[in-house]
Amino acid sequence: MDRLQALTLAGRAVAFLYVDDALVLIDAGGQLEAYGLAALRLGAPAVEQAVFLEGFLPLIETPYLLPSVEIARGRAADLHFWRDEGGVWVVLLEVTSERDAARRMQQKAYDMTLLQEREAMLNRRLEAANAALLAAQRELEASRDALLRAHTALEAQSAELARWNKTLEERVAAQVSEIERINRLKRFLAPSLAELIVSTGDESILQSHRRDIAALFCDVRGFTAFAENAEPEEVVELLRDYHAALVPLIQSFEGTLDRFVGDGMMVIFNDPLPCLNPAERAVRLAVAMRDAVAALAVLWRKRGHQIGFGIGIAQGFATMGQIGFEGRFDYSAIGTVVNTAARLSDVASDRQILVTSRVATAVGDFVELTEIGMLAIKGLSRPLAVSNVVALKSELLPQ
């Protein structure tokens, strides 16, 4: 008790409880009110009055210490338990000031720890944000690279497209040019030959040159009278039928149609493309033309029109080439051979194919000829020996 008194004098609240084996409070004393225990009743159950005893009684080991227990009013006490013959002593020895001192120290330590934890957490978040930022940056760079690649590819494609366009334009221009050339050449060449010239790209044959050619002139006998008496529509119809029948023949014999003049035509062989036997081709064409016009003449006669057909053929050198000026060129022949053929055509009667002696010699083997004799031809100083092609010697025709 002296010890308790000394502690009380030191400013510490000290109290005690004494509990018997039946857990009945049999004694209590000291500064019980400091711990909210002023209303303790002796002789009553101890644990119900001092709830901090819950679970500790009966005492298992002695002595027993529960340090720094705050029971009430902010006061903390060390609880000392020990037993003697009569029961269990519980002494409450105030340690509030020690508890508060320890709390202050611990508080600082915990605050520091919490601060460090918070700092660590913020650092982790910062690192995560940095990592996300870096990832986003890498993604952005990848996107930018991809965009640059796409841009470069697009530029390359655009350049390629521009090249294609240029090539296409050049091709179109070339094709247009070819078509124009073909159209120009078709005016005086068989279409197949015109296209051949265009495909080879060699137009040198159109330049002025001399060539041994066979020239064929033909026209309709009685056309002038027919044109005077017939309706214009009938004249046009007759010419359409006439041309439709003869032009394909000229093309099939690969003759060069030099010109149309009304019912007259001029056809050249061996130029601009060479052929082995121009006179023969000219004569064979002439025979075919005569037969074709004969078939048409039957129809025309039924309509009351007396129409005939005459042809003249000559062979010799002529000057060949384009004649005219830019935008209006013709390919034509100039020379005596042309005049001769024209004059023979003029003097030929219906169904006559008048040829010069040179032509007659060239085709004599497969053509039946009749000599007409010497004819004075306008424009020529000497008369010409002229023959008429009667028919082809079919049995002698080359296969």
Add this chain to the structure above:
Amino acid sequence: MTATVQKKICMLGGFSVGKTSLVKRYVQSIFSETYLTTVGVKIDKKTVTMGDRTVHLILWDLAGEDDMASLRMSYLRGSAGYMLVADGTRRATLDMALSLHQRVEAECGPLPYTLLVNKHDLSEQWTVSNGDLEELRRGGWSVRPSSARTGEGVEDAFTDLAARVAP
């Protein structure tokens, strides 16, 4: 006449997880933003009525566990059950609660307990995931999110534990 029983329940967990605040919310229905660490143990009493019985819950709010101050098992003597508390914003406190559970079971044997993962009002800062809690529940744990600040889950947790310690 109603029967009266008295049960000791200990609050266990790392420091600053909110054990004192949970007890204050449960006993006094108040919350303080000021953090005041507990040294030793602080004892409170809450009386609840369960059917025809009155149950006095003697709540022992133990100092938080940390590297410097480890749990004094002497405080747990005579405990009928315990409340493990973790801070959802600090993943390490959940690990500490699990560790305390193992030590208490080794020392006191199996007792009713509930794990409160506190500070659910700061759920956006939680580092404990719902998947963690689900995994614990699948392992047989009684786990509840709670908030001493808002009172979320507090009353229910204590009532449930009271029913288990005083069946």
